[in-house]
Amino acid sequence: MFEQFKDKFNLDERKWNEYLSCFHRMEVASKTTLLAEGKVSKKMFVIEKGCIRAWLNNNGKDITAQFFFEGESVGSIESFMKNIPSPITIETIEPSILWMINKTDLDRMLSEIKEIPHLRDMFINKIFERTFDYMKYFFSSIRDTPQQRYLDLIKDRPQIVKRVPQHYIASYLGITTVHLSRIKSKLAKGD
Amino acid sequence: MFEQFKDKFNLDERKWNEYLSCFHRMEVASKTTLLAEGKVSKKMFVIEKGCIRAWLNNNGKDITAQFFFEGESVGSIESFMKNIPSPITIETIEPSILWMINKTDLDRMLSEIKEIPHLRDMFINKIFERTFDYMKYFFSSIRDTPQQRYLDLIKDRPQIVKRVPQHYIASYLGITTVHLSRIKSKLAKGD
DNA sequence: TGATGACGATAACATTTGTTATCAAATTAA
DNA sequence: TTAATTTGATAACAAATGTTATCGTCATCA
Incomplete structure (x- = not known):
């Protein structure tokens, strides 16, 4: 692992x-x-x-x-x-x-890691990446329609669409299961 | 300053x-x-x-x-x-x-700061705070109605409502100026 | 095996939100 | 100051999204 x-x-x-x-x-x-x-x-x-x-x-x-x-x-x-x-x-x-x-273990590990330059930088980069991700999600949520966000999900995170029950995906997109169903059937009919 | x-x-x-x-x-x-x-x-x-x-x-x-x-x-x-x-x-x-x-100046400053434990921790905390903020915005955008997010704005960031033209606020909330106007007039009438 | 519940599609109707257009007030520029 | 431009409210209509209800399929479990 x-x-x-x-x-x-x-x-x-x-x-x-x-x-x-x-x-x-x-x-x-x-x-x-x-x-x-x-x-x-x-x-x-x-x-x-x-x-x-x-x-x-x-x-x-x-x-x-x-x-x-x-x-x-x-x-x-x-x-x-x-x-x-x-x-x-x-x-x-x-x-x-x-x-x-x-x-307790992780705290100790992190405080040691922060003294080792290349690991410290890895750690800081990790935090930044997470920040950028959330920024992206936030921007997308005010910019894009639910349909567009669903299409992005299919493209960027296909795992989610394949493995996660639909009502979880709907609430993640900020819409109802009914609406997500409609989006899917609309897309199936060819956009 | x-x-x-x-x-x-x-x-x-x-x-x-x-x-x-x-x-x-x-x-x-x-x-x-x-x-x-x-x-x-x-x-x-x-x-x-x-x-x-x-x-x-x-x-x-x-x-x-x-x-x-x-x-x-x-x-x-x-x-x-x-x-x-x-x-x-x-x-x-x-x-x-x-x-x-x-x-160039900031890069140099940061690389020096990262070697000083209390400043390094301040820096890392700063990044985390920004991450938490974006998380909050994202969660709110999928959880709350535009009206609720507008009320939150009034409560949490009154500066914005007072100093910023309304069409910028509307696009920040992910809605149109017309809709924001409607929300305001609805609220003015007493919820 | 059968019963139960989770999951997803769909319909009918209600509500929210967007679009376009018009008008008035406030601000800015010439 | 006058003329533009920006800003904001509102109306009428259109589109998107939510609500509730019904149905069928499938997995799970006793």
């Missing part, structure tokens, strides 16, 4: 193994809640296999905020960093294999 | 003055373009007085992506960091007093 990062991290064998041992493998069923809204996040997860969504509660209706797939890391960064109640719930969509790391 | 940060930065007098001298004061008229879409950003600005917007072109129509006021720093971070064409245009709304810094 983590072998692919070994060269990139370029740590001595001992340190690398120490970091590896912080991650704990776990297998979970679909619809498992990994973090509940309102709880303070003390764990992060890396996905080996499966698919996860983050959602927020809006007077009873759940709004999907984000999807995660193999290789991605998942958690409420805001809750995790600031020690505040999580605004989102994190839940598996498929049965999944995850690698869990505790906040 | 920058005195307020002196304690927080906690640098020796010589370094502090060296950094200060990188910023150049400029006064510009309203509707001045500070960065045009498609150009690679080589400058960042800090606002002493005035108000600025960032917008993107969408087949001729401009969509306002963000507003900036006194004390905030402005630029296309993505263009600036990655040396790519800017996806946005940055333009003053009011006559403004700005402090400009060149990329």
Whole structure:
């Protein structure tokens, strides 16, 4: 799972193994809640296999905020960093294999990493990339129609369309399932 | 302008003055373009007085992506960091007093700052805060109605409603000026 | 095996939002 | 100051999107 990062991290064998041992493998069923809204996040997860969504509660209706797939890391960064109640719930969509790391371990790991220039820069770039992603989503949400955003999803994140139930996709696009159904049938008829 | 940060930065007098001298004061008229879409950003600005917007072109129509006021720093971070064409245009709304810094100076400053733990952490926190902001905007855009987002704007960022022409606000909310007008008159009649 | 619930399509109707056009007030430029 | 231009409100109509309800298919589970 983590072998692919070994060269990139370029740590001595001992340190690398120490970091590896912080991650704990776990297998979970679909619809498992990994973090509940309102709880303070003390764990992060890396996905080996499966698919996860983050959602927020809006007077009873759940709004999907984000999807995660193999290789991605998942958690409420805001809750995790600031020690505040999580605004989102994190839940598996498929049965999944995850690698869990505790906040205490990750905090220690990060504070060490921040002293190593090339890893520090990797970390900062990672944060920037996430910022750029959210900017893109926000801009798209005020600029594009739901149909356009659905087409973008098909093009840029085909995984989502293939593996995720449609009502989650609809709420992620900010529309109803009925409307998404209409968009699909309209597209099927040839634009 | 920058005195307020002196304690927080906690640098020796010589370094502090060296950094200060990188910023150049400029006064510009309203509707001045500070960065045009498609150009690679080589400058960042800090606002002493005035108000600025960032917008993107969408087949001729401009969509306002963000507003900036006194004390905030402005630029296309993505263009600036990655040396790519800017996806946005940055333009003053009011006559403004700005402090400009060149990329070469800022790059040098940042690489020095990244070696000083408390400044590095301030920098990383700053990036995280920006990420959390965009997350919030994105979530709100798929969760809330335009009317709710307008009410949030009044509550959270009253500056915008007071100082910014209405058609910019409308495009920032992702709606037309006509619709924003309707929302306002509906609210004026008592919800 | 059968029952149950999750998922998705569709129809009919309601509401929201966009489009175009017109007018008035405020601001800016000549 | 006068003439443009910008800004904002409103009306009438069109298009997009939401709501509620119904139905069929499929997976799950007892």
